[in-house]
Amino acid sequence: MAYAVEMLNITKEFPGIKANDNITLRLKEGSIHALLGENGAGKSTLMSILFGLYQPTSGVIKVHGETIKEMDPNLATELKIGMVHQHFKLIESFTVAENIILGDEPVKNKMNVIDIKTANRKIKELSEQYGFNVDPNAKISDISVGMQQKVEILKMLYRDANILIFDEPTAVLTPQEIDDLIEIMKRLVKEGKSILLITHKLIEIKSVADECTILRRGKYIDTVDVKTTSIPEMAEMMVGRNVNFTIDKKPANPKEVILDVKNLCVENESKKQIVKDFSFDVRAGEIVGLAGVDGNGQSELIYALAGLMKASKGEILLCGEDIRNCSVKERFDKGMGHIPEDRHKYGLVLDFLLKENLILQSYADAPYAKHGILQMDIIDEHANKLIDEFDVRSGEGKESLTRSMSGGNQQKAIIARELDRSPKLLLVVQPTRGLDVGAIEYIHGRIVEERDNGKAVLLMSLDLDEILDLSDRIVVIHDGERTAFIDRDKTDFKDIGLYMAGEKHKEDTTHE
Numbered sequence: 001m002a003y004a005v006e007m008l009n010i011t012k013e014f015p016g017i018k019a020n021d022n023i024t025l026r027l028k029e030g031s032i033h034a035l036l037g038e039n040g041a042g043k044s045t046l047m048s049i050l051f052g053l054y055q056p057t058s059g060v061i062k063v064h065g066e067t068i069k070e071m072d073p074n075l076a077t078e079l080k081i082g083m084v085h086q087h088f089k090l091i092e093s094f095t096v097a098e099n100i101i102l103g104d105e106p107v108k109n110k111m112n113v114i115d116i117k118t119a120n121r122k123i124k125e126l127s128e129q130y131g132f133n134v135d136p137n138a139k140i141s142d143i144s145v146g147m148q149q150k151v152e153i154l155k156m157l158y159r160d161a162n163i164l165i166f167d168e169p170t171a172v173l174t175p176q177e178i179d180d181l182i183e184i185m186k187r188l189v190k191e192g193k194s195i196l197l198i199t200h201k202l203i204e205i206k207s208v209a210d211e212c213t214i215l216r217r218g219k220y221i222d223t224v225d226v227k228t229t230s231i232p233e234m235a236e237m238m239v240g241r242n243v244n245f246t247i248d249k250k251p252a253n254p255k256e257v258i259l260d261v262k263n264l265c266v267e268n269e270s271k272k273q274i275v276k277d278f279s280f281d282v283r284a285g286e287i288v289g290l291a292g293v294d295g296n297g298q299s300e301l302i303y304a305l306a307g308l309m310k311a312s313k314g315e316i317l318l319c320g321e322d323i324r325n326c327s328v329k330e331r332f333d334k335g336m337g338h339i340p341e342d343r344h345k346y347g348l349v350l351d352f353l354l355k356e357n358l359i360l361q362s363y364a365d366a367p368y369a370k371h372g373i374l375q376m377d378i379i380d381e382h383a384n385k386l387i388d389e390f391d392v393r394s395g396e397g398k399e400s401l402t403r404s405m406s407g408g409n410q411q412k413a414i415i416a417r418e419l420d421r422s423p424k425l426l427l428v429v430q431p432t433r434g435l436d437v438g439a440i441e442y443i444h445g446r447i448v449e450e451r452d453n454g455k456a457v458l459l460m461s462l463d464l465d466e467i468l469d470l471s472d473r474i475v476v477i478h479d480g481e482r483t484a485f486i487d488r489d490k491t492d493f494k495d496i497g498l499y500m501a502g503e504k505h506k507e508d509t510t511h512e
């Protein structure tokens, strides 16, 4: 059997943690090999070792049968290994073409002038070959996340990579984009490339991978043949217990209106109206799902509610009080909680310790501060409690630098902080993006618990299954407009899809 990559007995230690503990993984040539594991299991670390971003503490790497003494990203690129990272590595102010050729610029004449024409042509050809429809002249900041990912893939193909690493590539994509990506991966393999795929989504592994290696808490568990292994079997190997895929939920018992949004309009920087006359309400003791295809104004709507963007018209009433002109802090103090879409930009200060991030909004208040002095014992105790309750895993516990934590555990830290504050209104945006099935089960349970404790929850998710599973009422947005406001039990996947596509409209039927 020819192997594209062999990682043999790899161990990697970080302060306080063995992120990889004697792991062996073999990627067969021309195949897709999935890497599965809970948040913090060590998947990204293992792939970073393969790409030469980290040196292993011990172990051997072979590429096409040859032992590599010391891998580094340049050597990895020479060996035709490419990686699409979980958080993209693109320069926002550069164009697509500039990003793709960066570090490998074609030059013309003796003056070493960058030959952007040749680059553009090559990129266009590659883009057409894979049906990507990417404009080489578009600026990264102007294109969607799905498009940005295609740019990352083109970056690998431009360098002729034949061992491709995808680190949670579908976490940021819409369902349609996920289908496209799966087709792209199948096609790449047909052309002889070999793929390593990190994902938490077992359905994706089932639909695209040949083999799957499972890690748990840094240790190797097994490598299985995907065709003959069921989803529950893989889930159990990953978390070490049975996973409940259905949500236990009693009917809601809604009470008074907590959030009342009336004719809300939001404009972007260039004065284009993104949210148009949008109205809905959320009552105490219910979950309202906000459904829509990515880029239809839902993010801006949430930003306006949270105070991160200004509403140009309309009212936002929180418990009857108009908070449209309140600052973010004032909104928090009045009882709003926010689990944001972009955890790095709005959720965490990455260079703070975990315990500091757990009191981001409340550090100046009692009991965490007394006469302006931080009460470290209380802050430590608070951090330990949340870490324990929400199973936030990191090398040095509350003292971990947040930047060094795995993506999923960063997300768990935000959720722990926001739920612990027990706000009257909780804005929950993509809460389980990048989380493993065990953590999803727990977080979904906690959101329902908040509802049952009388909290109002507004849930925005691009995962329609998540919206349908959790919501009591669903409000649908298309091109900034409300296309439906409907009781969950009077609709289904297909019906919501039509509202999301703007092909069907319905007035508010939830108060009938």
Ligand SMILES: Nc1ncnc2c1ncn2[C@@H]1O[C@H](COP(=O)(O)OP(=O)(O)OP(=O)(O)O)[C@@H](O)[C@H]1O
Pocket (backbone or CB within 6 Å): 014, 015, 017, 019, 037, 038, 039, 040, 041, 042, 043, 044, 045, 046, 393, 394, 395, 404, 405, 406, 407, 408, 409, 434
């Ligand atoms: N640079 C670093 N310094 C210290 N600890 C680190 C560093 N990078 C990773 N770790 C720790 O190693 C462990 C494994 O992290 P890794 O990112 O590999 O997990 P993962 O399986 O990719 O998780 P996720 O699915 O949440 O992204 C985590 O406990 C993390 O906190």
